Amino acid sequence: MRKSIRISAVALAVSAGWALPTQASAADAASVQEELAAMRAQMQAMAQRIDSLQAELATAQAQAESANQVAQAATETATAAKTAAEKAPPVKVAWKGAPQFEGEGGWSFKVRGRLNIDAGFSDYPDSTGRQDGFGSEMRRARLGVQGEIPGGFGYKVEADFAGGDAEMADAYVSYEDGGLELVVGHQNNFQSLEELTSSLNTSFIERAAFTDAFNFERRLGVSAQYKTGDFLVQGGAFSDNMNDLPSRDFSVDGRVVYMPKLGNTQLHFGGSVHYAKLVEDGSTVRYRQRPFEHFTGERFINTGSFGADSERGLGLESAVIAGPFHAAGEAYWQKVSRSGFADPTFFGGYVEMGYFLTQGDSRGYKNGKFDRVKPTHPVGKGGIGAIQVNARYDYLDLTDAGIVGGTQNGYEFSVIWTQTAYTRLMLNYARLQYDDAVYPTASGDTSYGANVVAMRAQIDF
Known part of the structure; x- marks a missing residue:
């Protein structure tokens, strides 16, 4: 162009x-x-x-x-x-008090936590000089995570901030294959139905006296359990609580549970054994117990510290859940070996029963321990939640072989209002009757009573 x-x-x-x-x-x-x-x-x-x-x-x-x-x-x-x-795999979100995320192949993740807020009044004989009256505390304030990893692995980490400083609760990894579960980390050893039942699901604000007196607590160790049909077998080897590490002390624990169902009735029969070797030089033990509620530091029965080489424990447990009714009982013997002295055997146990006043409600049970109560008609869905009444006789004897730690007879009553599966209010009354108490009255009497009224507000997720 x-x-x-x-x-x-x-x-x-x-x-x-x-x-x-x-x-x-x-x-x-x-x-x-x-x-x-x-x-x-x-x-x-x-x-x-x-x-x-x-x-x-x-x-x-x-x-x-x-x-x-x-x-x-x-x-x-x-x-x-x-x-x-x-084409990406979907992520499922389930609500179990908090979001639980589940991915393809067995991945899952959930944030968990709980709050137990306690308050109440205690009344002791004035001439003992012990402090009573109003008391309160943040009993538990836990936060943690748990989840599963493809291949049968899992984890749980939870810390308690109630005391102002973080204190480790559960912290472990696990592996499951069919009815077998292996756990490594900070965990409960296998002592007592009452101890293994979560504090979220107990029928009283505090567990039976012997569980605290005999120092049942989480310990660092490795354990295994196997469930087949109605049988559950558990065992493990443990060192000490994380707050007491490093330590050379160790224990071996085992538990067997038979848990058949007869129609709609759940039965529970179990037994546990415990052996602890106290290796540290100058090892001592001390068994003592508060008057029911944790917000007081007073302890009217107390063996004091004494030298020990080892502990041997034997526990028996039974329970039944039949519709709105439940009953449970345990007995536990703790024998202590001492060099050059007689070996004392201390004893604790309880029997309890409870009944739901709201129609259709019952106490939960799962894998050899009591589980969460799930109201048939929860608050927020047209109902009033679950209302439960309970009574317990609790006994603890810390006197034997020349050691006079005293005995405690507890008569306890509770009313529990479970509004939803994740919230509840508890009202407790306890009458404690002491013999050979460590604090005498002005007249020298060591046999007298104490009264405690306590209330708990609870939420978990």
Whole structure:
């Protein structure tokens, strides 16, 4: 195109040049030549402009092609991302007090926690000089996580901040294969139905006296349990509580449970054994117990510290759940070996029964221990929740083989209002009757009674 424009311009110029001598006067020749020169300059400028426009057009076409390629690549990327998202495994969210996330292949993750807020009044004989009256505390304030990992692995980590400083509760990894479960870490050893039942699900604010007096607590160790049908076998080797580490002391514990169902009635029969070797030089033990509620530091029965080489424990347990009714009982003997002295055997146990006043409600049970109460008609869904009444006789004897730690007879009553599966209020009354108490009255009497009224507000997730 550019070449044809140039040829036309030259032809016009030549044609004009031949015509002028014959059609114009000599006087006009110079003017015509000037006009022709101007026209040629204009033609040359036009040709240059055309060249410039063609170059700009080529650049624009190249940029458009590049933009088109970028847009096409973006479209392909978006399509691929959409396809990948459609093929990605879904994440399921279940609500169990808090969100529980479950992914494909066995992944799961859940934040967990609990609050136990206690308050109450205690009344002791004035002449003992012990402090009574109103008391309160944040009994538990736990926060943690738990989950599962593909391959049968799991984990649970939970810390308690109630005392102002973080204190480790459960902290372990586990492996499950069918009815077998292996656990390594900080965990409960296998002593007592009452001890293994979560504090969220007990029928009284505090557990039976012997569980605290005989120092049942979580310990660092490795354990295994196997469940087949109605039988559960548990065992493990443990060192000490994390707050007492490092330590050379160790224990071996085992428990067997038979838990058949007769129609809708759940039965429970179990036994446990405990052996602890106290290796540390100058090892001592001390058994003592508060008057029912934890918010007081007073202890009216107390063996004091004495030298010991080992502990041997034997426990028996039984329970029944039949609709709204439940009953449970345990007995536990703790024998202590001492060098050069007689070996004392201390004893603790309880029997209790409870009944739900609300229709359709019953105490929960799972894997050899009491479980969560789930109201049939919870608050917020047209109901009033579950209302339960309980009574317990609790006995603890810390006197034997020359050690006079005293005895405690406890008569306890509780009312529990479980509004939802994750909230409850508890009201307890306990009458404690002491013999050989460590604090005498002004007249020297060591046999007297104490009264405690306590209340708990509880939530967990």
